[in-house]
Amino acid sequence: MELWVDGLAGAEHGVRTIQAIRPRLHQWSVRKYGSLTFRITQVLSGHGCFGRYLCRIGREETASCHGCGAEEDTAQHTLEVCTAWSNERRTLVTEIGGDLSLPSVIDAMLGIFLFVLNKKVGWIAKSLTMEQKRIKDVEKMNKEN
Numbered sequence: 387m388e389l390w391v392d393g394l395a396g397a398e399h400g401v402r403t404i405q406a407i408r409p410r411l412h413q414w415s416v417r418k419y420g421s422l423t424f425r426i427t428q429v430l431s432g433h434g435c436f437g438r439y440l441c442r443i444g445r446e447e448t449a450s451c452h453g454c455g456a457e458e459d460t461a462q463h464t465l466e467v468c469t470a471w472s473n474e475r476r477t478l479v480t481e482i483g484g485d486l487s488l489p490s491v492i493d494a495m496l497g498i499f500l501f502v503l504n505k506k507v508g509w510i511a512k513s514l515t516m517e518q519k520r521i522k523d524v525e526k527m528n529k530e531n
């Protein structure tokens with residue numbers, strides 16, 4: 387693993403993705419959740435329906451954004467800025483917070499399992515508390531009668 391991490395240090399391509407994942411590579415490689423979908427891979431790699439990428443590979447004449455008209459459309463533009471994705475962004479911010487930098491998004495992907503687990507544990511604890519209260523209320527009513 388260390389060899390892999392060291393080898394990525396001097397990478398010339400995919401720098402945005404590597405800089406975000408490299409510090410978390412071990413955690414990323416052993417995660418048992420957070421599978422990569424087609425769209426998540428596009429956002430992580432920047433290789434997808436983004437003006438800059440499409441222009442680079444000769445599929446578009448300019449790097450501009452078809453969604454909002456910005457001069458340069460990138461995965462990060464879509465994540466953080468593009469007005470065409472405001473509703474989706476609002477949902478994402480509700481789930482993972484306002485930092486939509488790639489390292490932060492990856493941290494959120496790595497933390498989703500813990501988040502869900504904490505939510506479930508919290509729900510179970512609340513349910514147990516409510517059940518204990520219900521039992522005490524029944525006991526109290528039985529004593530009064």
Ligand SMILES: [Zn+2]
Pocket residue numbers: 451452453454455456459463467468469470
């Ligand atoms: Zn845009």
